[in-house]
Amino acid sequence: MKSGLCFGAALLVCLTARAEDITRIWLTHRTSDPSKIVVNWQTAVPANSVVEFGDTEALGQTAQAGEAVTLHHVEIPLAHRDGSYHYRVRSGNSASEIHSFRGYPSNELRVAVVADTGYGKVPWGEAVQREKPHLLVSAGDHVPALHKEQPVIPTDVTAFSELVDHNRELFQSTPWMPLLGNHDREIRARGPKPPPEPVYDVEATAFRQFFALPGEGWKWYFDVPEFGVRFVALDFCHLSDQGTTWQTCHSPKRDGPQFGWYRDLMAASRQPFLITLDNERNATVRSEESGEWGRMMSQGSFTITGFGYFAERAEVDGITYYNTSVGGTGVPYPDPKSAVLKNEDNFILLTFSREPREVRVDLKNMRGEVLDSKTFIPRAGAASQ
Numbered sequence: 001m002k003s004g005l006c007f008g009a010a011l012l013v014c015l016t017a018r019a020e021d022i023t024r025i026w027l028t029h030r031t032s033d034p035s036k037i038v039v040n041w042q043t044a045v046p047a048n049s050v051v052e053f054g055d056t057e058a059l060g061q062t063a064q065a066g067e068a069v070t071l072h073h074v075e076i077p078l079a080h081r082d083g084s085y086h087y088r089v090r091s092g093n094s095a096s097e098i099h100s101f102r103g104y105p106s107n108e109l110r111v112a113v114v115a116d117t118g119y120g121k122v123p124w125g126e127a128v129q130r131e132k133p134h135l136l137v138s139a140g141d142h143v144p145a146l147h148k149e150q151p152v153i154p155t156d157v158t159a160f161s162e163l164v165d166h167n168r169e170l171f172q173s174t175p176w177m178p179l180l181g182n183h184d185r186e187i188r189a190r191g192p193k194p195p196p197e198p199v200y201d202v203e204a205t206a207f208r209q210f211f212a213l214p215g216e217g218w219k220w221y222f223d224v225p226e227f228g229v230r231f232v233a234l235d236f237c238h239l240s241d242q243g244t245t246w247q248t249c250h251s252p253k254r255d256g257p258q259f260g261w262y263r264d265l266m267a268a269s270r271q272p273f274l275i276t277l278d279n280e281r282n283a284t285v286r287s288e289e290s291g292e293w294g295r296m297m298s299q300g301s302f303t304i305t306g307f308g309y310f311a312e313r314a315e316v317d318g319i320t321y322y323n324t325s326v327g328g329t330g331v332p333y334p335d336p337k338s339a340v341l342k343n344e345d346n347f348i349l350l351t352f353s354r355e356p357r358e359v360r361v362d363l364k365n366m367r368g369e370v371l372d373s374k375t376f377i378p379r380a381g382a383a384s385q
């Protein structure tokens with residue numbers, strides 16, 4: 001009888017330990033500096049935040065925050081390129097397994113760009129992970145909505161938690177830089193006409209709480225200096241709904257919070273590769289403010305959006321505009337200058353090389369087949385890096 005009690009007690013301890021394991025973990029960057037990374041995780045009850053990390057599974061280094069929270073964001077340094085980093089997170093009596101991610105490379109950088117993951121119909125995470133990207137960037141609409149038919153408060157992060165749960169291995173091993181789409185802040189059903197109350201949380205409270213991102217979180221930029229690239233994320237979606245209770249994003253107007261920031265950033269950026277991302281139709285954005293947004297975007301290398309459910313490359317006055325979607329079999333709304341249009345689930349793979357200095361842009365389907373490919377050289381007038 002005594003041994004049976006001991007066995008039962010041991011089993012209870014084992015089950016309790018497993019129940020407390022931390023599995024919802026994702027990696028981001030909180031600044032534009034790639035020499036630091038944020039390890040993010042979520043716990044059911046408030047607790048402290050500890051990250052143990054190192055070059056091997058022996059770990060050896062620690063970073064921590066003492067505040068009791070359920071959303072944990074701890075930044076750790078990345079002291080070297082290439083190789084692997086190993087880490088484990090702890091909160092209270094709970095801990096994760098040891099996970100790993102690759103340091104940024106020296107010779108070839110691979111960046112995957114996805115959009116509309118809230119509407120992906122195939123295991124998009126597996127398709128992306130096969131490409132072994134060093135960085136994952138989104139072009140919006142990660143979840144179908146924050147609500148599930150009933151209105152939710154703007155701080156409800158449940159939808160993002162479920163997104164991470166569906167792709168745990170990818171998010172535990174690949175730094176992720178998301179940007180906003182309209183679905184990422186939809187707090188009540190849209191309905192057939194604008195209701196009395198706002199449908200979207202324009203400030204994207206839940207998104208900004210869940211993801212530790214540079215700047216204000218709803219717009220940001222991120223650099224990888226060794227490869228001469230700067231990514232710039234804008235907050236554009238459903239611009240036709242500005243000024244109504246359907247308004248989803250910050251204003252694109254000259255006196256709004258984005259115009260001057262983007263104008264100054266584009267003018268000051270000397271990176272060989274300058275890539276803008278958003279979640280609105282490219283032709284719509286180009287026409288805003290009497291075409292001034294299009295002129296500002298033309299200073300960059302190319303633009304990527306996740307507006308439509310299709311794959312597209314458009315060429316406008318020597319500038320390339322892409323649309324990508326992991327749910328790419330929807331109704332196409334082609335750009336007036338569309339050069340390639342595919343009705344197929346897809347993502348973009350950016351492959352940067354240092355010698356020669358160039359980036360290849362591949363539109364790929366979920367089987368890894370290339371739908372379209374184009375290579376870009378450094379921008380005219382860019383600084384040599």
